[in-house]
Amino acid sequence: MKGARENDFVYQAVYRYLTTLIEEAGGSTAVRMPSLRQLADRLNVSISTVQYAYSLLEKEGRVYSKAKSGYYAQALFSMDAPGSGSDLLETVYVNARRPGMCVLSADEPASLQPLDSPLLTLERELLRQYPRQPQTLVQPCGELELRVALAARYTCSTANYWHADDVYIGADLRGVLEILISVLELRQAAVVVESPCDWVILRLLESCGVRVIEWPLLAEGAPDLPALESLLINEPVRLVLLSSVLSMPQGSSFTRDQQQAIATLLDRYGIWVLENDCYSEFDERSVAQRLRNWLAPDRLLVFSTFEKFIGAEAPFGFVLSRHWRQALQRHFLLRAFRLSPIRQKAIARLLNGGRLDQHLFVLRRMLSERRTLLIQVLRERLGDALQIAEPQSGATVWVRSLRPVDMANVFHRLLKQQIIIAPGELFSLQGLHADHLRLSALNHGERDLSSVIGLLGDALRLSPGR
Template identity: 80%
Template sequence: MKAPRENDFVYQAVYRYLTMLIEEAGSHAPVRMPSLRQLADRLNVSISTVQYAYSLLEKEGRVYSIAKSGYYAPALLATDTPDSGSDLLETVYVNARRPGMCVLSADEPASLQPLDSPLLTLERELLRQYPRQLQTIAQPCGELELRTVLAARYTTSTANCWYADDVYVGADLRGVLEILISVLQLRQATVVVESPCDWVILRLLDAAEVRVIELPVLAEGALDLTALEGLLKREPVKLVLLSSALSMPQGNLLSAANCQAIAHLLGCHGTWVLENDCYSELDESGSGQRLRDWLDPDRLLVFSTFEKFMGAEAPFGFVLSRHWRSELQRHFLLRAFRLSPIRQKAIARLLGSGRLDQHLAVLRRMLKERRTQLIQLLRERLVDALHMVEPQGGATVWVGSLRPVDMERVFHRLLRQQIIVAPGALFSLEGLHSDYLRLSSLGHGERDLGTVIGLLGDALRLSQRG
């Protein structure tokens, strides 16, 4: 391993070393990676440092773990058959990571303006301040300082207030959601979700054998109250999963009147609500309203992640809940998330100092400029082929075809030209949104965006049904 540069953390050097091992082992079959202890001995670092480097690679999909066996680098797909995968989502994921791809569907808002530099600078300062023995004290539900700051940030009144003991921080959003599915005992239960819905959430629910009922979001961003009331009356709904503010991937905002009506209806039925708060910080309206402001706080859980608005160096997911305290603590203990306490402290300082709010103002402006550029090109080149509702935040644009089109065929045509789009079918388990695409201009790389939009138009015309 090359000697780490002066300004590197040890885990970054281990991460680079593992990356080189993965590249050298490139194979069409999974390759077993060195164990934690083997690498710790080989590189003369701690086991926890190796584990953290592996966790970063696992999040990126470059390794996966098997209980009691170890870490493996997945098999590489043949580069000459990029669309050979049978699973559409897997094909999107794998090809989006191939060199030279134009990813016209990236949903990584913070990549435009990540907080990596101030976060890592603050982390270095904290490393000098805190003795090493204090850095290793186990806090299975997350660093107390971060939980305290989050509780304060989410508190808006004496009725809608949170405490540090209500906050649970995990390694990433997926891990936190898996814990919630277990704690809430959602297996075989009926859950209503707004649709379109994030594919990570849908896949997790489906894998856990949750009975998912999709409630389509109307064109103007509202929820159909009549349809929701009908579901609550005739189905044994255990939980409703709704967005806090921005409903992604459309980027719509619920109106205050719609929020109040939804909250009243759910309150009348005593329904539990799981609120998706992942994109609320990207709301450009300035209203600050959240669905939870009208919900019964005693029948509410909230989940989110820092990654969407801070960047890849802050991958942690978190949940707020006033209930199931012993069960949540038990599951977080069993998971034994290995979270850097200093990284969590650094995030807490950014949240508490106002530095994050300054960053968000810049990030929202940059995202709006990118979306405006994309929307303008779509209206200039494809006004006769696509319709869209201009989003009120986030990185993506949700577009629908004005004519019957096979969007999966559109996807594969573009893939052969090294362009990735996200077909709307990925955002539903029931086959909804088949005439839609999620687009963004964050990952087009060196390719001219106008040229790429032209190729999208060609693919749409060549993939019309009938």
């Protein structure tokens, strides 16, 4: 505690210490905490300091007090048998949010270094500059300043340009994609998606009644053009959903020649393209070409979200479209997204002022360091058990077990040791990628990465084959 006094307010150090005790005591029953005097003596601080730290935790609902008894850690809210259901994705979600878990499956790149502080600072400055706007000025498709900034950021030439009226901003990515499904009338329609595909997108398409046709990529993420052409010939494909520059979870990308070949093929069959641009900002190549630059602009839509590269304080999703303007405006108006205009203005200032580009430069380097470390440990500990698809960018590493193994069994073995992985089957609706895993080194907490990978290796060796 003496070291803490030199660099921090003492109550904050006491607060952190109590938080650790609460996490260690976590469970479904209340646990009595040390008394004020016990903590004061133990930590060599005043009783009033301990009492203030307890009061902060009480306001947060982490502890509660009983007269003449003391403080108790609040029992954790527990769902019925969390993680014991048959839905593997639900089990991943539930357990990844439990305290003390080592989440080896996380795909939240901005969590390494979110832009929360600069964003909120800008927001406070803007609140002083702008008086409260009357309701009549609310813009259902998003704040104009942010739409202008996005249109400018996506414009790269006189042939590939966007206007603010082509940009639509929603509360989150899911809400924006639901609107697109309605506007494009995709229910019961055939949509081709590259596989493996983000599970959020897959589950959303499935829940909305879209007929999803998976287009498996070849080794190292290369496109299988004959297979794609076969689908376009034999299926009534309404739309193809493709990554812009980074295909996740592999972290791979198409070459310029491959992008051109895909664009030529889609143009020949007059197919609409919905481009997933969520990960493009993480591409570490300065001259990488976006797929949309090869596509016919009259049959193109683009979607993305700020959350991936700014953080949880910017959850907004957005779409760019030159078409269906009236239908999109009507759906955004009916959806009535509750968007803070000041927060949107603050994001626009981050984009326009160069602060976002500075942040991305640092974030890409940090992600590269984490990936390199993870790959190094995987090769040292599991080089004889896993095949690693070396990612070009992004936060995750896509691996394949060299022995056919029951990945659900691997998952549940590791879950018992408070480790969360993402089995490959989550990235397909058709049972593909059963021998694969998506791993990351973003959120392994205080646990040693090498030890965690060692436990993964044990689970792979002990699990039965398929």
